[in-house]
Amino acid sequence: MDDEQPALQPLRDRIDLIDEQLLALLNQRAGLALEIGAIKKHFKTPIFRPERELLVFTRLQALNQGPLQTEQIAAIWREIMAASRALEKPFTAAFLGPVGTYSEEALHQYSGSAVEALPCPSIDEVFRAVEAGAAKIGIVPIENSTEGAVSRTLDLLLDSSLRLTGEVVLPIQHNLLTRTGTLAGVSRVCAHAQALAQCQHWLALHAPQLERQAVASNAVAAQLAAEDASVAAIASERAATRYNLAIVQAMIQDDPHNRTRFVVIGEQACAPTGRDQTALILAVKNVAGAVFRMLEPLARHGVSMTRFESRPAKSGAWEYYFYIDLAGHYADAPLAAAFAELEQSAAFIKILGSYPRAH
Numbered sequence: 001m002d003d004e005q006p007a008l009q010p011l012r013d014r015i016d017l018i019d020e021q022l023l024a025l026l027n028q029r030a031g032l033a034l035e036i037g038a039i040k041k042h043f044k045t046p047i048f049r050p051e052r053e054l055l056v057f058t059r060l061q062a063l064n065q066g067p068l069q070t071e072q073i074a075a076i077w078r079e080i081m082a083a084s085r086a087l088e089k090p091f092t093a094a095f096l097g098p099v100g101t102y103s104e105e106a107l108h109q110y111s112g113s114a115v116e117a118l119p120c121p122s123i124d125e126v127f128r129a130v131e132a133g134a135a136k137i138g139i140v141p142i143e144n145s146t147e148g149a150v151s152r153t154l155d156l157l158l159d160s161s162l163r164l165t166g167e168v169v170l171p172i173q174h175n176l177l178t179r180t181g182t183l184a185g186v187s188r189v190c191a192h193a194q195a196l197a198q199c200q201h202w203l204a205l206h207a208p209q210l211e212r213q214a215v216a217s218n219a220v221a222a223q224l225a226a227e228d229a230s231v232a233a234i235a236s237e238r239a240a241t242r243y244n245l246a247i248v249q250a251m252i253q254d255d256p257h258n259r260t261r262f263v264v265i266g267e268q269a270c271a272p273t274g275r276d277q278t279a280l281i282l283a284v285k286n287v288a289g290a291v292f293r294m295l296e297p298l299a300r301h302g303v304s305m306t307r308f309e310s311r312p313a314k315s316g317a318w319e320y321y322f323y324i325d326l327a328g329h330y331a332d333a334p335l336a337a338a339f340a341e342l343e344q345s346a347a348f349i350k351i352l353g354s355y356p357r358a359h
């Protein structure tokens with residue numbers, strides 16, 4: 001230790017000096033954000049501007065010459081801008097709780113940690129919290145790369161007046177957790193049904209003796225495992241830390257590339273950024289060729305479709321709602337032209353919103 005000190009000290013002195021400069025600059029930046037906040041208050045316009053934040057990220061990432069990496073630049077500025085937002089006006093975000101869920105992780109990835117995070121017991125409650133104004137935005141899972149669509153979210157989007165204002169794609173790495181870090185004395189494994197499904201081959205091969213029990217969320221499973229030594233949970237590392245559990249085995253998901261896409265719901269529309277995506281719901285009459293005719297204007301106007309999902313319309317007549325994601329913003333000319341035609345031909349159309357694609 002003593003040997004390294006003379007070599008470290010001059011470098012640390014330089015870091016101290018740079019930190020002082022950074023502190024002064026960050027406060028200067030925060031002062032400007034406060035001035036922007038006052039203007040927004042005067043015009044009664046929203047504080048959170050995801051499209052501007054995306055431009056800040058992408059501009060700095062293009063300027064960056066390293067050694068900091070692109071993702072590190074994003075992580076640092078995400079926190080800087082979250083702090084600005086919190087100064088302009090404290091900001092509440094609802095997520096599918098309890099604390100320790102992947103939804104909470106997605107929320108922090110989206111908006112930094114300087115938000116008041118409001119855990120909700122169900123996806124319905126996240127929608128309700130935002131609709132009632134208890135939270136400015138909400139974050140809910142919409143699809144998983146292994147298990148497919150989260151149908152509750154799709155159904156709620158159909159009826160809600162909220163729009164989609166953002167998305168986050170999170171790698172989902174499941175861990176088997178217990179109080180001791182071993183399976184001694186453990187008879188049951190608890191997790192959200194989707195997590196159990198995503199780990200079924202691993203469980204069948206390595207822990208077939210464990211009874212599998214689906215619970216409301218992986219964080220609830222972690223809570224149960226913390227209370228009961230005969231219970232193991234499948235959950236994130238964040239949940240392990242939060243509930244004081246040890247990892248029996250990390251990365252037990254059957255697909256190592258397992259990912260979940262979360263969407264951000266809110267009232268505010270996002271301006272175009274040049275890297276947007278638009279989500280909409282369409283329905284057509286149950287007649288031959290109707291789906292083909294529904295999609296034809298999109299192809300003709302050169303709009304590319306990135307996702308196509310159907311949900312039963314619950315009419316009992318084999319009718320469906322189609323959930324479609326398109327590349328581009330609804331204000332872009334090709335999308336606007338295609339929508340004008342769709343509005344004429346579709347039995348139902350609802351534009352859920354345009355937002356910057358996950359970066």
Ligand SMILES: O=C(O)C(=O)C[C@]1(C(=O)O)C=C[C@@H](O)C=C1
Nearest residue numbers: 033036047048049052053081084
């Ligand atoms: O540019 C703005 O509108 C700001 O309020 C500043 C700022 C920032 O810190 O850069 C903060 C919050 C917004 O979401 C976008 C950017």
